[in-house]
Amino acid sequence: MPSFIIEGGHRLKGEITPQGAKNEALQVICATLLTSDAVRLENVPDIVDVNNLICLLQDIGVKVIRHGKGDITFQADSINLEYLRSEEYLQRCSTLRGSVLTIGPLVARFGRAVLSKPGGDKIGRRRMDTHFFGLQRLGATFHFDAGSDIFELRAENGLKGGYMLLDEASVTGTANIIMAAVLAEGTTTIYNAACEPYIQQLCHLLNAMGAQISGIASNRLTIVGTPSLHGARHRLLPDMIEVGSFIGMGAMCGDGLTIRSVSVPDLGIIPEAFRRLGVRIEERGDDLYIPGQQHYEIDTFIDGSFMTLSDAPWPGLTPDLLSILLVVATQAKGSVLIHQKMFESRLFFVDKLIEMGAQIILCDPHRAVVVGHNREIPLRARRMVSPDIRAGIAMLIAAMSAEGTSRIDNVTQIDRGYECIETRLNALGAHITRVDG
Secondary structure, eight states: OEEEEEETTOOEEEEEOOOBOHHHHHHHHHHGGGOSSEEEEESOOOOHHHHHHHHHHHHTTOEEEEEETTEEEEEOSSOOGGGGGSHHHHHHHHTOGGGGGGHHHHHHHHSEEEEEOOOOOOSSOOOOHHHHHHHHHTTOEEEEETTTTEEEEEOTTOOBOOEEEOSSOOHHHHHHHHHHHTTSBSEEEEESOOOOHHHHHHHHHHHHTTOEEEOTTSSEEEEEOOSOOOOEEEEOOBOHHHHHHHHHHHHHHEEEEEEOOOOGGGGTTHHHHHHTTTOOOEEETTEEEEOOOSOOBOOOOTTSOOEEEEOOSTTSOOGGGHHHHHHHHTTSBSEEEEEOOSOSSTTTTHHHHHHTTOEEEEEETTEEEEEOOTTSSOOBOOEEEOOSHHHHHHHHHHHHHSBSEEEEEOTHHHHTTSTTHHHHHHTTTOOEEEEEO
16 A cells, blocks of 8 residues: 655745546546447546546446547447446446446446446545436436445436436536436436536537537536437546645645646636635636745634635535645634535544644534644644545645655555646655555
8 A cells, every 4th residue: 555755844836737627537438438439538637536437437348549648539339238237347336436427328328227336535425316316307217235235227218308406416416417318308407406617518528429408507407318429529627626735735835836727717716715714826817826925814704703614516615625725724824614514524634633733623523623823833744544535635735834754644545536646746846755555
């Protein structure tokens, strides 16, 4: 199991370009299952979760041609449906959260889909009801074998469009329903749909493939089904979570960091969330510049009340960045309440930050109060274990800013979402060494 050895105290300076968006990649790669034609995707990130999904699709018969870095063609013209029930396929699904995104395309195009309970980050309960509710509303029958944790969906007579009001604006649930609805007979209306940029990108790709989706960027989507789709070419957005991670690094450890080609309009309120912690961010065209700051001060609300940062469905603040915002707050001047509403285990990594000297009160599984040090008390180096992708990168930021040498074990979790992260950060001045065992 690989680990990082981090020599803290080194300042970051220079330019860095974010990778393609992980969450968009998982969606659009699965969308290639909807046609027998070739679909070419550009700016695909070279990360563990995406590569595992590509391998999964290759196992069921998808042809994959790599033209260059991040430039990949997929062609699903010879799918082995029998393999979907094999023990090997189900075992691979159980270790990959993104495998859930195969069920919408498979049931829409082939009339059946099988999935074992998917894996992913251990951040609390992540229910799948929205996926199955939506697919059932389109006419699929659903069966769950509790003994083997296997889900099966069937639609031998095809899917039929209809109206649905989702109980939650689930991103992957919305994506699955959209991918199923584009091949359903008739018109589908999805209300309370997720509308984040990566869902918008999925819709743009599907429309380029011949789908008829309107209402893109809103929470009410209308989809007129079509009998088949054709090939297309699509470029992924930069990863907004990686952009936010680099903003956090620039605030904590930077002496002038430029983040290139971030697609500013698609960042939503992410820059503003960091500004509320006192972090200076300059927009320079489509780049962000984070100047070195000796001190940054947490804002208050207009009435002078205590600052709170909480997650919410788009266009609210993504929950994936609360871990980074929390770490940045440890060296700010002032206090902030971090309220993680969507997942009940995501804040449990703060015990490691407390051991590093951070002043954090974990109120309950969803809320933590951070009292900033104003850089007067630096964090201390420690040995830590990464429990999930976002906690792992937050620990890495803390270790880079700490006094002494830290070690983070289980960095495979970080590799799942960040491409060659130690190489890219070392090029900016960090001292991070990867070791095995």
